[in-house]
Amino acid sequence: MKERPNVIPLRRTATHSRRPGPLPRADRELRARLRTVEAELERAKARAERPEGLLVTLARLAQAGTRGLSWASLARLQSALYFAWHSEDVDEFGSDRRFTETLQPLFEFLYTVWWRVETAGIEHVPAEGPGLVVVNHSGVLPYDGLMVKLAIRQEHPARRDCRMLALDMFALLPVLAPLLAKSGSVRANPENGERLLNKGELVGVFPEGVKGVGKPFRDRYKLARFGRGGFVRIALRTGAPIIPCAVVGAEEIHPMLANADWIGRPLGFPYFPITPTFPALGPLGLVPLPTKWSIDFTDPMDVSQYGPEAAEDPILVNRLSEEIRSVIQRMIDGRLARRRSVWFG
């Protein structure tokens, strides 16, 4: 690095002594080189000014030994641990980019290796503007939301981000609440849904709610009641198209044989699943089974023709809700008829 600037100008001066012509070229090259050096300097400066990462903090602490034990260093360690996987700025709903990026490899592993998700009909998801993706809910824990979000992110040419509306019970539980919020989910209520749709975002909802995600194994793939049609109302108010989506495979990840809800309720969980592995195998029972998943999207339903005031018409809302429910049920039944094996599809 040190020698190169010496070499070039020498050669250039030599040519210059013979012909005066190439001087501007040498000048240009020098300028270009100066620019790259300056850019490198800027980058180095930015690196030096960046707050110390986790590893540096740990190394410093180890080096300081017992002298490093103080409230201040403990605080600094905690802060470094926290900011190692959280960014300092979140979006208005609390979604954290660095947090999502940190967990992304795990989610991608689940998507491609563990459940080998097969996605069909992704072209039905609009490339821009608002859209309401309506999905069947299953699997005890809200993995299906994560996978639908990832499917749209990975497979859609516009790589859109789908904000999932999470059930209260998940959005209020310790640990799960910040995890969902930081990975881009939003607590399910009409205000949040409308706000997101009005901003032109893609929103995912699970109208079955608790009845869907916590249903016993014998009721698998039978769609529960679609709430009170709240999702239709927000679509009507915002004029967003409704995209039905069917997830097959998530019902078997935690087959719920029995429900000991008397244990779950005091902890804020409306059900407490007894599965073949949980709680018999302890924490290992929390590992979901590696079934084969498919996620299907179908033609969007345009509800803008009814106008926003139609949201106050309960008969219409129920009819549309029922219509979408039967579309999703048909998609699920079609998939199930073609499915040979729970594990290999």
Added chain:
Amino acid sequence: MGRIAVTGTSSFLGSRILRRLVDARGADSVVTVDIAAPPAALGDVHRQMLDLTLPGADQRLVDVLQVEEVDTVVHAAFFTSPRRDSSYAHELESIGTLHLVAAAAAAGVRHVLMRSYTAVYGARGQNPNFLTEDHRPDPNPSLGWVRDKLEAEQHALAFAKRYPSMGVTILRFATILGSGLHTFYSRVLAKRVVPVVFGYDPLVQFLHPEDALAALEAALAKGPCGIVNVVPRDALTLLTALHLAEKVTVAVPHPVAYALADLAWNAGIGAAPAGFVDYVRFLFVADGEKAKRELGWIARYRSRDALEAYLAYRYPETASVPLPLRGEG
């Protein structure tokens, strides 16, 4: 044009708005209504010593407001931090506001501008991410600090409804971080070890004092416009705020957090009673659209700017320095 009366002139917002009013309109156009006299530096401000908590306060206040020809009242006599003496707080905030709005209505005051808090919405798990002004407040019923504020708001709104000649503006300010302002969060930020609720990291809003005053002035210029949220440009998560302030956090599981908080509060070491655990567990982020629309006021600072400005002012020694390397002394 009538005079402007200011209550709570020793409070953070009250004292600052008083100074700004004196600077902008002259000392003669401002009246202070308080139990304490304002700083002598304010010059010829009309002073009325009056205790809002006394039974006959409304009678006297009517006379004062009429004699001074008051047409606008800025009501800032509220406690920004929870007090142990909750019955006095109730008398001042709820009953004092009742006296004030009753007297203002009787004295023909045109506009009552009252300071309030976004905390009155209550931090609830069921809250939408953005609380708008028409959201029904539902705070923790055990929390007297918030209940008194809410009662005060209701008194003001009820009188405004009964007397159409009097309009009210209720500015619900997000948590203001300012020098000398004691709030729940400033108490938390003053500690080295901060208990947090295990597994929760809600969004919080911190308002820069400059923004708060600008909004107050905009509301004074605009006239009555009901309830308006005054919030910063964005929010940040509680743990981000605590780690930026370099606090040691200790996670307490929520089933025991409330009991521990009350125990610590009753023992005199806690920052706030148990009801405040809600405010570090769930979000109560308010929406600032109405302030933009009605007051034409837009926050200049983000929550993070407000926090950093406060920390740099209040705790300059915690400005981030790396641990010394061995051999560097």
